[in-house]
Amino acid sequence: xxxxxxxxxxxxxxxxxxxxxxxxxxxxxxxxxxxxxxxxxxxxxxxxxxxxxxxxxxxxxxxxxxxxxxxxxxxxxxxxxxxxxxxxxxxxxxxxxxxxxxxxxxxxxxxxxxxxxxxxxxxxxxxxxxxxxxxxxxxxxxxxxxxxxxxxxxxxxxxxxxxxxxxxxxxxxxxxxxxxxxxxxxxxxxxxxxxxxxxxxxxxxxxxxxxxxxxxxxxxxxxxxxxxxxxxxxxxxxxxxxxxxxxxxxxxxxxxxxxxxxxxxxxxxxxxxxxxxxxxxxxxxxxxxxxxxxxxxxxxxxxxxxxxxxxxxxxxxxxxxxxxxxxxxxxxxxxxxxxxxxxxxxxxxxxxxxxxxxxxxxxxxxxxxxxxxxxxxxxxxxxxxxxxxxxxxxxxxxxxxxxxxxxxxxxxxxxxxxxxxxxxxxxxxxxxxxxxxxxxxxxxxxxxxxxxxxxxxxxxx
Amino acid sequence: xxxxxxxxxxxxxxxxxxxxxxxxxxxxxxxxxxxxxxxxxxxxxxxxxxxxxxxxxxxxxxxxxxxxxxxxxxxxxxxxxxxxxxxxxxxxxxxxxxxxxxxxxxxxxxxxxxxxxxxxxxxxxxxxxxxxxxxxxxxxxxxxxxxxxxxxxxxxxxxxxxxxxxxxxxxxxxxxxxxxxxxxxxxxxxxxxxxxxxxxxxxxxxxxxxxxxxxxxxxxxxxxxxxxxxxxxxxxxxxxxxxxxxxxxxxxxxxxxxxxxxxxxxxxxxxxxxxxxxxxxxxxxxxxxxxxxxxxxxxxxxxxxxxxxxxxxxxxxxxxxxxxxxxxxxxxxxxxxxxxxxxxxxxxxxxxxxxxxxxxxxxxxxxxxxxxxxxxxxxxxxxxxxxxxxxxxxxxxxxxxxxxxxxxxxxxxxxxxxxxxxxxxxxxxxxxxxxxxxxxxxxxxxxxxxxxxxxxxxxxx
Numbered sequence: 040x041x042x043x044x045x046x047x048x049x050x051x052x053x054x055x056x057x058x059x060x061x062x063x064x065x066x067x068x069x070x071x072x073x074x075x076x077x078x079x080x081x082x083x084x085x086x087x088x089x090x091x092x093x094x095x096x097x098x099x100x101x102x103x104x105x106x107x108x109x110x111x112x113x114x115x116x117x118x119x120x121x122x123x124x125x126x127x128x129x130x131x132x133x134x135x136x137x138x139x140x141x142x143x144x145x146x147x148x149x150x151x152x153x154x155x156x157x158x159x160x161x162x163x164x165x166x167x168x169x170x171x172x173x174x175x176x177x178x179x180x181x182x183x184x185x186x187x188x189x190x191x192x193x194x195x196x197x198x199x200x201x202x203x204x205x206x207x208x209x210x211x212x213x214x215x216x217x218x219x220x221x222x223x224x225x226x227x228x229x230x231x232x233x234x235x236x237x238x239x240x241x242x243x244x245x246x247x248x249x250x251x252x253x254x255x256x257x258x259x260x261x262x263x264x265x266x267x268x269x270x271x272x273x274x275x276x277x278x279x280x281x282x283x284x285x286x287x288x289x290x291x292x293x294x295x296x297x298x299x300x301x302x303x304x305x306x307x308x309x310x311x312x313x314x315x316x317x318x319x320x321x322x323x324x325x326x327x328x329x330x331x332x333x334x335x336x337x338x339x340x341x342x343x344x345x346x347x348x349x350x351x352x353x354x355x356x357x358x359x360x361x362x363x364x365x366x367x368x369x370x371x372x373x374x375x376x377x378x379x380x381x382x383x384x385x386x387x388x389x390x391x392x393x394x395x396x397x398x399x400x401x402x403x404x405x406x407x408x409x410x411x412x413x414x415x416x417x418x419x420x421x422x423x424x425x426x427x428x429x430x431x432x433x434x435x436x437x438x439x440x441x442x443x444x445x446x447x448x449x450x451x452x453x454x455x456x457x458x459x460x461x462x463x464x465x466x467x468x469x470x471x472x473x474x475x476x477x478x479x480x481x482x483x484x485x486x487x488x489x490x491x492x493x494x495x496x497x498x499x500x
Numbered sequence: 501x502x503x504x505x506x507x508x509x510x511x512x513x514x515x516x517x518x519x520x521x522x523x524x525x526x527x528x529x530x531x532x533x534x535x536x537x538x539x540x541x542x543x544x545x546x547x548x549x550x551x552x553x554x555x556x557x558x559x560x561x562x563x564x565x566x567x568x569x570x571x572x573x574x575x576x577x578x579x580x581x582x583x584x585x586x587x588x589x590x591x592x593x594x595x596x597x598x599x600x601x602x603x604x605x606x607x608x609x610x611x612x613x614x615x616x617x618x619x620x621x622x623x624x625x626x627x628x629x630x631x632x633x634x635x636x637x638x639x640x641x642x643x644x645x646x647x648x649x650x651x652x653x654x655x656x657x658x659x660x661x662x663x664x665x666x667x668x669x670x671x672x673x674x675x676x677x678x679x680x681x682x683x684x685x686x687x688x689x690x691x692x693x694x695x696x697x698x699x700x701x702x703x704x705x706x707x708x709x710x711x712x713x714x715x716x717x718x719x720x721x722x723x724x725x726x727x728x729x730x731x732x733x734x735x736x737x738x739x740x741x742x743x744x745x746x747x748x749x750x751x752x753x754x755x756x757x758x759x760x761x762x763x764x765x766x767x768x769x770x771x772x773x774x775x776x777x778x779x780x781x782x783x784x785x786x787x788x789x790x791x792x793x794x795x796x797x798x799x800x801x802x803x804x805x806x807x808x809x810x811x812x813x814x815x816x817x818x819x820x821x822x823x824x825x826x827x828x829x830x831x832x833x834x835x836x837x838x839x840x841x842x843x844x845x846x847x848x849x850x851x852x853x854x855x856x857x858x859x860x861x862x863x864x865x866x867x868x869x870x871x872x873x874x875x876x877x878x879x880x881x882x883x884x885x886x887x888x889x890x891x892x893x894x895x896x897x898x899x900x901x902x903x904x905x906x907x908x909x910x911x912x913x914x915x916x917x918x919x920x921x922x923x924x925x926x927x928x929x930x931x932x933x934x935x936x937x938x939x940x941x942x943x944x945x946x947x948x949x950x951x952x953x954x955x956x957x958x959x960x961x
Contacts, residue, residue, distance in 0.1 A: 144742060144847040187687040198685050200694070201662055214934035222843040223875040224659050225912035226648040226698050228919060228927055228958035229939040233661070233694035237687050254744030281605060283715030324785055382683040386605040414684040451686035458689060466689055473675035477946070478690040484945030485938070497689035 044127055047104030048084045051128070054096055059087045070109075070129040073116040074176070074364075076375035076423060076431065077461060082109060082123035089134045091207070091215070094246050099213040101128055107493050110240040112182030113155060117378055118459025120186065120239055124494035130244060132181050138162050139247070147204055147221055149249045152181025168252040171196035174455065175361035181245045186457035187237030191288040191360070194280075194413030195319070196253060198455070200236050207247035208235055211486035221249045234481075239457050240492035242485050256319035259287070260329060261353045264314040264336050265343035269293065269396065272312040273389040275332075275339045276412045280385055284331050288317035288357075289413035293396070296363050296407040303366035304359040309343050314412075315360050317353075363409045367420045371405075375423040377434040380462075381445035382416035382454030394444055395419055404437060416454035443468075458496045466500035475500050505588060508565035509545045512589070515557055520548045531570075531590040534577040535637070535825075537836035537884060537892065538922060543570060543584035550595045552668070552676070555707050560674040562589055568954050571701040573643030574616060578839055579920025581647065581700055585955035591705060593642050599623050600708070608665055608682055610710045613642025629713040632657035635916065636822035642706045647918035648698030652749040652818070655741075655874030656780070657714060659916070661697050668708035669696055672947035682710045695942075700918050701953035703946050717780035720748070721790060722814045725775040725797050726804035730754065730857065733773040734850040736793075736800045737873045741846055745792050749778040749818075750874035754857070757824050757868040764827035765820040770804050775873075776821050778814075824870045828881045832866075836884040838895040841923075842906035843877035843915030855905055856880055865898060877915035904929075919957045927961035936961050 052060040061067075062084045071081035083106075088094045101108050107127025114121055123129060132153035140149040143166050150159060157177045159170050172183060174190035182188075184206065189198030196202065205219040218231035235242055266272040272291055279286060292300070292313045300306055316332060318325040333344060347353045359366075367376055383391050392408060399406045399419070410417025419441060421434040442452045442465050452458075452465040467475050478497035482489075489498070513521040522528075523545045532542035544567075549555045562569050568588030575582055584590060593614035601610040604627050611620060618638045620631050633644060635651035643649075645667065650659035657663065666680040679692035696703055727733040733752055740747060753761070753774045761767055777793060779786040794805060808814045820827075828837055844852050853869060860867045860880070871878025880902060882895040903913045903926050913919075913926035928936050939958035943950075950959070 142845070142847060144738065145845040146741065147845070187691070189685055189687075193685060197662070200691070201658070210934070210938060212934075212937075214937070216935045216938055217932065218935060220907070220912045220930065221845055221910050222877075222912045222915065223846070224650055224654060224843055224877060224915050226650075226914045226916050226918040227912045227923070227930055228698075228936070228961075229942060230648070230661065230691075230694045230698055231935060231938060233691045234942075237689075237691055254742065256744070277605065280607065281715065283717070321788060323788065327782065327784065382685055384603070384606040384608070384682055385684070386603060416683075416685060446681070449682050451681045451683045451688045453687045454683065454685050455687050457687040462688070469681065469688055471678065473671070473673075474677045474679060474692060475689070476673075476675070477671060477677055477692060480945050481690060481695075481942060484941050500689075 044083045044104065044106045047101060047106040050100050051086055051097060055086065055093060061085050070111050070121065070131060071123050073114055073119060073121050075117045075119060075461065076377050077119040077122065080122035080124050082129035083126045085129045085131050087131050087134050091246050094209055094244060095213065095215060097130060098209045098244055102211070102213050102490060105488055105490065107490055108244065109492050110181065110185065110244050112153065112179030113177060115176035115178045115182065116186065116459060117456045118461040120457060120459040120495060122460065124460065132179060135246065141166060143168055146252050147249055148252055149247060150180050151247050152179060152245045154180050156180065156183070163252060167255050169255050170250055170252050172199055172202055180248055180250070184236050184245055184248055185238065185240050187455070189411070189455040191290055191411060193411060194289050195285055195287045200233055202251045203232060203236055203248055204251060205249040206232055206235050206245055209244045209246060211243060211491055237457065239459065239496045241482055241496045241498055243491060258322045258325040259317060259319050259353060260325050261315065261317045261347040261356050262329060263308060263345045263356065264316065264341055265309040265311045267311060267340050267342050269312045269392060270389055271339040272314050273392055273412065275314060275336045277385055277388065278335045279332055280413060282331065284328055286316055286328065286332065286413065287319040288315065290315040290360055291410045291412040291417065292360070292363065293408040296409050299366040299370055299407060300359050300363060303369050304362060306359055311342060315356065363407070364420060367407055367422060371422055373425065375425050377421045377423060377438060379419045379438050379441045380453045380456040381441055381450055382414060383445050383448045383450030385415045387448035387450065388412060388415050391445060391448060392417060395441055398437060398440060402433060402437060404433065414454065415450070460495055460499055463496070463499040466497050505544045505565065505567045508562060508567040511561050512547055512558060516547065516554060522546050531572050531582065531592060532584050534575055534580060534582050536578045536580060536922065537838050538580040538583065541583035541585050543590035544587045546590045546592050548592050548595050552707050555670055555705060556674065556676060558591060559670045559705055563672070563674050563951060566949055566951065568951055569705065570953050571642065571646065571705050573614065573640030574638060576637035576639045576643065577647065577920060578917045579922040581918060581920040581956060583921065585921065593640060596707060602627060604629055607713050608710055609713055610708060611641050612708050613640060613706045615641050617641065617644070624713060628716050630716050631711055631713050633660055633663055641709055641711070645697050645706055645709055646699065646701050650872070650916040652751055652872060654872060655750050656746055656748045661694055663712045664693060664697055664709055665712060666710040667693055667696050667706055670705040670707060672704060672952055698918065700920065700957040702943055702957045702959055704952060719783045719786040720778060720780050720814060721786050722776065722778045722808040722817050723790060724769060724806045724817065725777065725802055726770040726772045727774070728772060728801050728803055730773045730853060731850055732800040733775050734853055734873065736775060736797045738846055738849065739796045740793055741874060743792065745789055747777055747789065747793065747874065748780040749776065751776040751821055752871045752873040752878065753821070753824065754869040757870050760827040760831055760868060761820050761824060764830050765823060767820055772803060776817065824868070825881060828868055828883060832883055834886065836886050838882045838884060838899060840880045840899050840902045841914045841917040842902055842911055843875060844906050844909045844911030846876045848909035848911065849873060849876050852906060852909060853878060856902055859898060859901060863894060863898060865894065875915065876911070921956055921960055924957070924960040927958050
């Protein structure tokens with residue numbers, strides 16, 4: 040343990056007990072390791088608050104000792120968000136997992152930060168409502184808020200920014216702040232809610248959130264569309280968006296991804312560029328949306344069309360699509376995966392994806408493409424052998440090229456994974472010095488001693 | 501003219517010429533008067549930039565002279581946003597009125613801040629797309645961004661926060677900042693875009709914006725539903741929201757509003773509590789939505805139903821609904837109107853509206869109720885004789901009661917009009933000292949000399 044934080048940890052242990060303040064190697068390793076290729080960076084201790092008051096006590100104690108705090112949810116970050124780059128205390132929010140209020144009438148719910156997406160889904164299902172943001176991983180809601188997560192349903196229902204009404208946060212002053220009422224809309228002062236969404240834990244600790252939920256659609260149908268060429272799949276996406284067909288999900292996978300999914304999840308989809316779609320609405324509406332999309336796809340050389348209206352089949356299909364990362368890792372035991380996350384205007388999507396494919400071929404990378412292409416967001420998952428450091432160098436160089444091309448096309452380096460410390464090097468290039476300077480000014484004003492998740496986000500750029 | 505700012509204005513005149521820097525009484529009065537009951541507060545001069553470079557020159561000159569700057573759009577504010585409370589320079593953005601880019605493919609457009617809503621609407625119509633936010637007034641887009649405006653279509657398409665992709669702003673450092681790329685989504689750093697939306701000009705000057713647009717629906721049908729009692733109308737709203745019927749607009753008007761609209765716009769609607777709805781989608785979808793709503797309304801004592809599918813009739817109807825404020829002012833020549841703007845969770849709407857009605861009756865106010873009730877937002881327009889100051893006192897007391905009741909029900913003092921200086925007294929009560937303190941910290945960090953729209957928003961609380 041870094042002795043510099045020992046007295047802080049002693050004080051926390053005296054206050055909360057040994058069960059809630061742990062310093063064992065295994066627990067620290069678990070909390071200093073995310074789901075990415077980034078090397079671990081261990082905290083000095085892991086604390087497990089169970090109440091808002093305990094959260095307040097932890098934050099105030101760390102402030103007094105100038106000990107860094109790193110909020111921790113499910114550890115499903117892909118950009119090193121939870122790494123304790125300067126030691127300090129990992130605040131594990133998973134015991135703060137109560138769903139404290141459900142209003143079907145107002146279509147909103149209040150959850151503690153440690154509630155996971157699947158936990159919320161299971162609780163809401165019998166109520167006839169659902170929370171729409173689905174990044175695939177069983178992340179905590181607090182983590183999804185902190186990274187500004189989105190996922191497969193964003194094309195229809197928006198990302199976290201559009202689905203969080205209000206937050207309860209503890210600021211670097213040690214104050215408990217409710218950012219906003221739970222009214223559907225408000226113009227009452229600065230938008231503190233959105234300031235904390237995507238701030239990656241650098242401005243405070245999120246302890247509770249009030250979220251929008253949506254009525255469960257009368258009908259939901261998924262469809263898998265196979266194409267002969269990537270251009271055809273992407274052109275279909277662009278046209279569906281332009282016609283304003285309100286598809287609920289519209290996902291792209293390349294041949295390699297389909298092949299890996301087939302093997303890992305025992306599917307037998309044609310190994311071609313593929314779109315996964317989902318339609319929500321009344322029975323007639325869903326049928327009409329599906330028919331419109333099929334017509335558009337046929338004009339772009341549709342080769343195969345499989346629909347899944349049955350609930351179990353639909354869920355199995357999306358588990359497979361969401362399992363692309365898992366399937367990728369399974370192809371090569373012990374491998375690591377570097378995942379890019381650029382998002383470009385939809386009109387630039389076809390060129391961006393084709394350039395990525397050419398680059399993969401030219402540099403002989405083992406890399407698969409999936410994407411939330413209705414939003415212009417796609418991932419390239421590059422498989423790495425950790426024992427061959429030159430592969431990481433090549434993957435990072437590829438990442439740089441993918442990002443530079445996206446920026447030149449009016450896009451962003453990260454559509455949903457966040458900056459962490461893995462992408463901080465791109466921020467000045469993306470936003471310019473003045474914009475990043477503004478972000479730093481806000482961070483310094485709110486957290487002058489840089490105690491909340493130091494070394495992450497725009498502040499690290 | 502306040503001599504303290506004379507040298508700043510001289511310098512601006514030397515740089516831009518007399519046509520672009522005006523100090524006449526009439527022009528100053530026009531720019532120091534909004535559309536509300538608030539007394540005028542005149543700037544020392546009005547400047548009319550025509551380019552981004554001129555905007556930069558104006559801001560940098562004012563910073564050097566520590567002269568306050570008040571961004572000005574259409575002057576349609578209802579909360580004193582454009583009042584020059586400490587003198588200084590009104591920056592009239594109306595000559596910055598170019599629509600600089602339209603992408604039907606990406607469903608986004610870039611506009612200068614002085615473009616008005618109707619100007620954009622007219623330009624987009626032949627392209628088959630539309631910008632959804634419609635507050636009624638022909639405001640500038642810059643003004644709508646600054647106040648975090650919303651309006652009749654928010655229930656389906658969201659408010660400004662959901663429809664602005666990126667901003668070009670000049671900060672109180674005199675730096676030009678692009679807040680974000682125009683990708684559909686991004687997690688690349690703090691959400692500067694949303695920080696400026698609703699900041700009411702207190703954090704900088706918005707010069708350009710990239711906005712989302714939507715494909716024009718195949719079919720649009722409006723309907724007017726008359727009810728015997730306010731409870732019936734509001735219960736219908738609540739149930740439509742719960743069923744997730746994606747109505748494009750859902751507006752409430754009370755008897756007095758209908759009476760005033762009938763007289764001012766030559767309609768002959770039944771003088772009863774009334775809902776104005778609009779349905780967007782394919783022909784079949786629109787018919788099915790309308791039928792579902794009608795069924796729900798019939799269970800709640802629907803008395804009359806009139807549909808308007810014809811484009812001219814539909815536009816005439818919405819002009820009348822949006823003209824409620826104008827119609828209210830027309831009932832009593834020379835009158836002023838104080839408008840409340842609370843927004844509550846939808847489940848609290850019926851009680852809130854009924855309490856407002858009882859309060860109006862008890863205090864014998866002349867006051868009409870309209871509202872964007874699909875979002876839980878409603879306005880009470882209180883008619884005032886400016887020669888009877890006791891009426892303003894009574895109206896302000898009523899306003900206080902309406903807001904206190906809304907806050908007790910989990911709502912906000914302003915759903916869309918913003919704080920200006922008319923509502924700053926409510927902010928601490930709504931958000932608490934710590935949250936308002938956070939807003940002040942951000943303002944002080946970005947604008948330490950309080951040059952941008954001083955005395956407004958949360959900073960004035």
